[in-house]
Amino acid sequence: MIEFGHGTHVGLRREHNEDTYYADDTLGLWLVADGMGGHDHGEVASALARDHVLREAAAGRALADAIRSADEAVIRHSKRRAEALPMGTTIAALRIRDGAYEVTWVGDSRVYLWQDALRQLSQDHSFVQQLLDQGAITSEEARAHPQRNLVTQALGVTDPQQLRVETVRGAVEPGMQFLLCSDGLTEEVDDAAIARILARTDLTAQECVEHLILAALDGGGSDNITAVLVRVR
Secondary structure, eight states, rough: OOEEEEEEEEOSSOOOOEEEEEEEETEEHHHHHHHHSSTTTTTHHHHHHHHHHHHHHTTTHHHHHHHHHHHHHHHHHHHHHSSOOOEEEEEEEEEEEEEEEEEESSSEEEEEESSSSSSEEEEOOOOOHHHHHHHOHHHHHHOOOTTTTOOOBTTTSSSGGGOEEEEEEEOOOTOOEEEEEEHHHHHHHHHHHHHHHTOOOOOOOOHHHOOOOHHHHHHTTSOOEEEEEEEEE
């Protein structure tokens, strides 16, 4: 049995919401996409990627293949536009079927697993993550780094030959919670605070999402905020 909640907020400093998401327990698919390129570019890219992945996944394609196909669709759409501004989007997706989960991502939108403790399943495709991997900065320094929003991989922007579509798989167990979110949440709410909210057994999945979004707004709301929470009963 699956319970899920979802929500998005423009934040306190942006005029438009370039995030988008999808949540469907019938198809067993949930995703978050964070567009980039400004109004009418970022929001188009994220919605295009969402719709393309949904269509391909519903047709039975593997998530990684669906995301690569979405990348091609965003590039094609961008080339047809008269403006020279780039158009791109991150994506983080979860599919649950046949007792297993599949998590696939490009960029810095994240997927967390809560199972008595919080663990990040995805790994950010970002400049700051590269510095962390090299041991050049600490996790505390990463949160305040001036280039923390610089992504190194994104649909529609990265050379398709260099695109890293990464996947993690595992068995589904009762009590698991999967959180998919854009960086508008993780920019303002650290992992410890996220864990405290997910640990609350008195809240429904939807209430948890609402608490997460409120926490991001309380933290400053510097970006669009999107969260999807999937609970396995």
